[in-house]
Amino acid sequence: MGTATQTGGPARPGPAPERKSVTGTRVLVAAAFLLPALVLLGALVVYPIGYSVQRSFFDRSGDGFAGFDNYVEIFTDDSILTAVRNNAVWVLVAPAVATALGLIFAVLTERVRWGTAFKLVVFMPMAISMLAAGIIFRLVYEQDPERGVANALWVGVHDTFAESSVFPRAHPLPAHPLKEGEGGSFVTRDPVRVGSPALLPLVGVAPGKMPSDARPAAPATPEEGRVTGTAWLDFTRGGGGTVNAVDGSEQGLKGLKVEAVKDGEVVATARAGADGTFSLPASADGAQLRLPAENFREQYNGVDWLGPALVTPAIIGSYVWMWAGFAMVLIAAGLAGVPRELLEAARIDGANEWQVFRRVTVPLLAPVLAVVLVTLMINVLKIFDLVYIIAPGSAQDDANVLALQLYRSSFGTDAHVGVGSAIAVLLLLLVLPVMFFNIRRMRRENRR
Numbered sequence: 001m002g003t004a005t006q007t008g009g010p011a012r013p014g015p016a017p018e019r020k021s022v023t024g025t026r027v028l029v030a031a032a033f034l035l036p037a038l039v040l041l042g043a044l045v046v047y048p049i050g051y052s053v054q055r056s057f058f059d060r061s062g063d064g065f066a067g068f069d070n071y072v073e074i075f076t077d078d079s080i081l082t083a084v085r086n087n088a089v090w091v092l093v094a095p096a097v098a099t100a101l102g103l104i105f106a107v108l109t110e111r112v113r114w115g116t117a118f119k120l121v122v123f124m125p126m127a128i129s130m131l132a133a134g135i136i137f138r139l140v141y142e143q144d145p146e147r148g149v150a151n152a153l154w155v156g157v158h159d160t161f162a163e164s165s166v167f168p169r170a171h172p173l174p175a176h177p178l179k180e181g182e183g184g185s186f187v188t189r190d191p192v193r194v195g196s197p198a199l200l201p202l203v204g205v206a207p208g209k210m211p212s213d214a215r216p217a218a219p220a221t222p223e224e225g226r227v228t229g230t231a232w233l234d235f236t237r238g239g240g241g242t243v244n245a246v247d248g249s250e251q252g253l254k255g256l257k258v259e260a261v262k263d264g265e266v267v268a269t270a271r272a273g274a275d276g277t278f279s280l281p282a283s284a285d286g287a288q289l290r291l292p293a294e295n296f297r298e299q300y301n302g303v304d305w306l307g308p309a310l311v312t313p314a315i316i317g318s319y320v321w322m323w324a325g326f327a328m329v330l331i332a333a334g335l336a337g338v339p340r341e342l343l344e345a346a347r348i349d350g351a352n353e354w355q356v357f358r359r360v361t362v363p364l365l366a367p368v369l370a371v372v373l374v375t376l377m378i379n380v381l382k383i384f385d386l387v388y389i390i391a392p393g394s395a396q397d398d399a400n401v402l403a404l405q406l407y408r409s410s411f412g413t414d415a416h417v418g419v420g421s422a423i424a425v426l427l428l429l430l431v432l433p434v435m436f437f438n439i440r441r442m443r444r445e446n447r448r
Helices: 022-055 069-074 078-109 115-127 130-140 149-161 311-336 340-348 353-364 366-381 385-390 402-410 417-447
Strands: 178-180 186-188 198-202 227-233 257-262 265-271 277-280 288-291
Touching: 022 417, 069 078, 069 417, 078 115, 078 311, 078 353, 078 366, 078 402, 078 417, 115 311, 130 149, 130 311, 130 385, 178 198, 186 198, 198 288, 227 257, 257 277, 265 277, 311 366, 311 385, 340 353, 353 366, 366 417, 385 402, 402 417
Parallel strands: 198 227
Antiparallel strands: 178 186, 186 288, 227 277, 257 265, 257 288
C-alpha cells in the first residue's frame, strides 16, 4: 500500500494577473469624442478672437503697428460714440421691458381661460427671423398713414379729436375774387350784398382728394334777406371751362367754412353744402367773406417713427415684440414650480393680489428673472439685424449700435479693419462680465 504524501504548511499564492488601465482607456475615449468639438471651437471661436485682438493693434493696411490708436478712435469718433450710447440704452431698456412684459403675461395667463392660446400668440414672433421682423416693422413704421400701420392708428386717433382739413393746398388764382388774408386765410376783395350771390372759386385740390360725397357745383339762388354764394373747385378735367364761372363738370367744396367779417369781427358763419352752395343771414350784408385757415390746414400725417428722435425707441419696440414671448415662456415655467401653498398662505394672512405678486411671487421667481434678464442683455449687446433693416439711411447714424458699426468699419470702400477689430474686442469685453455673472449664479444654484 502506498501512502499519500502530505505537504506541510499553507500553499504559496501564484503571481497576480496584470490588470489593464481602465482610467487611461476612458481618457482616450473622452478625448476622441471631444477632439472634433475642440477643433471646431478653436477654429471658429479661439482663433478669430486671437486674430481680432492682434489685428486691433495694426493700422488700416495691416502692415504698420498702431498701438492703442484704434481704441482711442472708438472713444473719440462721433459715430462710434453714438453707437456706444445707443448700446447702453439698449442694454438698460430692452431686456428690462421684455422681462417685465414676460412676467406680466406669465402671471395673467394663469388666470384666463384661453391662457395657452394667448401664450402661443405671444410666443409666435420667436418663429420669425430677425430679417423678416425687420422688414415687417419697416412697413409698420412707414410715414405714410396709408401704408404704415402705426401711423394709420395714430392718425385715426388724432383725427377723432382734431379733424383734419380736406383742402390742405387749396388756393385762389390771381383772377379770382379772393385774396390772401392773415394767418393763411383768404378773403373776398369786395364786400358781399344781399341778393347778389358770392363766388368763392379755388384751385389746388386734386379731384381724387375731393370728398366722396361732393356733388357738381351749382350756382347759388338769390334769397330775400340773405347772402348766398357758391364755393367750388374752379377746375375742369381735360381743360376747358370758364374762370370764375360755375361749370357743370366742376365740384362743390363740401364742408368749406365761410365767415362774414365786419370791422374785424365775425358776424355770421356757414359751411358749403355738397354742391358748394351756402347761405348767410342779413347781418352779413356789406361784410367781407373770409375762408379761415382751418379750411387749409395740412393733414396730420402722424409721427416720424424712424426720424432721429424716435428711431431707437421704435426699433427697441420691435425687439420687445419678438422677445417678450421668450421671456414669458421661461417665467411661466418657473411660475409652475412656485409652491401654491405659499401664495394661499399669503392670501389667508390678508395680503391682496398686488402684495402677493410683489412680496411672494416676484421673490420666488428671482432666479428665473435673472436668467431671462442676463440672456437678453447678452443678446442686445450683439443686436444688428433689426437696426440695419429698420433704420433708413438718413437715420442710421442716429440708430447706430456697436455691432452695426463693426460691420460698417470692417466692410465697404472705406473699411478700417483695425477699428472694426477694436470694436469687436470691445464687444467681447462688454459681454464677458455678464457671462461671468451668469456662470457664478448658475454655480450658486447648483450648490443649493
